[in-house]
Amino acid sequence: MTESTDESFYDRADAHIHLSNEQLKAFENLGKVSASMMFGTTRFNAWASAQSFKSGAEMAQAREAMLNYFCEQYRMMLEDNLDDHINNFTQYMKTENA
Known part of the structure; x- marks a missing residue:
C-alpha cells in the first residue's frame, strides 16, 4: 500500500470485484463481465475528472x-x-x- 492509499482502498476495490463475481454467476461470460467492469471504471473516471472543470x-x-x-x-x-x-x-x- 502506498502513502496515498487510504485504509479502505482495498475494501472498495474488493466490493467492485465482488459485484463482478456475482455477475459471473448470472452471465457466465468472463469477457463480457470484465468488459462491463472496465467500461464502468472509465465512465466513472470521466465523470470524476469532469468535476474539476x-x-x-x-x-x-x-x-x-x-x-x-x-x-x-x-x-x-x-x-x-x-x-x-x-x-x-x-x-x-x-x-x-x-
Whole structure:
C-alpha cells in the first residue's frame, strides 16, 4: 500500500470485484463481465475528472494529460496484479477438483 492509499482502498476495490463475481454467476461470460467492469471504471473516471472543470472546453484542453494519467495508472496496477498472479498462480487458481 502506498502513502496515498487510504485504509479502505482495498475494501472498495474488493466490493467492485465482488459485484463482478456475482455477475459471473448470472452471465457466465468472463469477457463480457470484465468488459462491463472496465467500461464502468472509465465512465466513472470521466465523470470524476469532469468535476474539476468549469467547462467542456477547459476539460478538452486537459484531455491528453488525463488520458496519460489514467493509462499510466491502469498499466501500473495491471502490471502489479499480473505479477502477483504469476507469482501466486498455483495458490490463486486452485479449484475444488485439484
